[in-house]
Amino acid sequence: MKHQDLINACQQDWDAYIQHSFVQQLAKGTLAHTCYLHYLKQDFLFLKQYARAYALAIYKANTLADMRGALLSVNTLLNSEISHHVSYCANWGLTESDMEAEDEDAGTVAYTRYVLDTGIKGDIVDLYAALAPCSMGYAEIGRNLSADENTKLQGNPFIDWITLYAGEKFQQSAAQGTAHIDTLLAEIDLESQRGQNLIKIFRTATRMETAFWQQGLNAALENNV
Ligand SMILES: Cc1ncc(CN)c(N)n1
Numbered sequence: 001m002k003h004q005d006l007i008n009a010c011q012q013d014w015d016a017y018i019q020h021s022f023v024q025q026l027a028k029g030t031l032a033h034t035c036y037l038h039y040l041k042q043d044f045l046f047l048k049q050y051a052r053a054y055a056l057a058i059y060k061a062n063t064l065a066d067m068r069g070a071l072l073s074v075n076t077l078l079n080s081e082i083s084h085h086v087s088y089c090a091n092w093g094l095t096e097s098d099m100e101a102e103d104e105d106a107g108t109v110a111y112t113r114y115v116l117d118t119g120i121k122g123d124i125v126d127l128y129a130a131l132a133p134c135s136m137g138y139a140e141i142g143r144n145l146s147a148d149e150n151t152k153l154q155g156n157p158f159i160d161w162i163t164l165y166a167g168e169k170f171q172q173s174a175a176q177g178t179a180h181i182d183t184l185l186a187e188i189d190l191e192s193q194r195g196q197n198l199i200k201i202f203r204t205a206t207r208m209e210t211a212f213w214q215q216g217l218n219a220a221l222e223n224n225v
Contacts, residue, residue: 001185001186001188001189001190001195001198002182002185002186003132003136003178003181003182003185005185005190005195005199006129006132006185006198006199006202007136009190009199009202009203010199010202010203010206013203013206013207013210014133014137014206016210017133017137017206017207017209017210017213018137018140018141018144020210020213020214021213021217022035022039022213022214022216022217023141023145023213026145026158026161026162027145027148027150027151027152027156027162028150028151028152028156029152029155029156029157029158031158032219032220033092033157034219034220034223035216035217035219035220036092036157036158036216037092037094037219038215038216038219039212039213039215039216039219040085040089040092040094040099041094041098041099041102042102042104042105042107042108042212042215042216043085044082044085044086044089044096044099044100044102045099045102045104045108046108046111046112046212047077047081047082047085048082049108049112049113049115049116050077050112050115050131050134051074051077051078051082052116053112053115053116053119053127053130053131054070054073054074054077054131055070055074056116056119056120056127057070057073057119057124057127057128057131058070058071058074060119060123060124060127061124062124066124066180069176069180072173072176073173073177076173080169080173081164081170084164086099088160088161088164091160105215106215107208107211107212107214107215108212108215110208110211111205111208111209111211111212114130114204114205114208115127115130115131115205118130118201119131122201124184125184125185125188125198126197126198126201128180128181128184129181129198129201129202129205130201130202130204130205131205132177132178132181132202132205133202133205133206133208133209134205134209135173135174135177135178136174136177136178136181137206137209138165138170138174139165139170139171139174139175139178141165142162142164142165142166142167142170142171143166143171145162145165145166146162146166185198
C-alpha cells in the first residue's frame with residue numbers, strides 16, 4: 001500500500017480536516033483573532049509533543065537510515081517549524097514563555113498522547129501512520145491555499161501562517177516524509193489486518209486534526225466573540 005491508500009480509505013474525514021472552516025477563514029483573512037491566538041498557543045504545545053513523538057521514532061527505528069530520517073524530523077520541528085512559530089507569535093504579542101506557561105487543552109492532550117501511545121504500543125509503521133496526517137495534511141492545505149485565487153494575500157493578517165505551510169521548505173520536508181511513509185508501507189497489503197489497522201490509526205489522527213481546528217474555533221464561543 002501507499003500513503004494515498006490511507007487517504008482514500010478515509011476520504012470524508014480527510015476532506016473535513018483539509019477543508020475545515022478554520023482553514024477557510026484563515027484563507028479569507030476573516031478568522032476571529034481570539035480563535036487564532038488560541039490555536040497558536042495550543043499549536044506551540046502540540047509541536048513540542050510532536051517533537052517527542054519523532055524522538056520516539058528514533059527509538060523505534062530498525063535501521064540507521066530510519067534513525068537519521070527521524071533525527072532530521074526532530075531537527076526540522078525544533079529548529080525550523082517551532083522557531084518560525086515562535087517568531088510569528090511574537091507579532092501577535094505572544095512570547096515563548098507565555099506559550100510555555102499555557103495549559104494544554106483537552107484536544108491537544110488527546111491528539112498528541114494518542115500519537116505517542118500508538119507509537120509506544122506499536123512499531124515504527126504504526127507510529128508513522130499516526131504522525132502522517134500532521135505533515136501531509138498541512139502540506140496539502142498550504143498547496144491548496146497558495147493555488148486558490150480566492151486566498152487573500154494582500155492585507156491578510158494570517159499570511160505568515162499561509163507562507164510557512166505553502167513554502168518550499170515545509171513542502172520539501174513533507175514530501176520527504178511522505179516518500180518515507182511509502183517505503184514503510186510498501187510491503188503491507190491494504191486488505192490485510194495490518195493494512196486495515198494502519199487505516200484506523202491514520203483515520204483517528206485525521207479526526208484529531210479536525211478536532212484541533214474546532215478547538216480553535218470554539219475559543220470564540222468560550223470568549224463570547
Ligand atoms: C495541529 C497541527 N497539525 C499539523 C501541523 C503541521 N506540522 C501543526 N503545526 N499543527
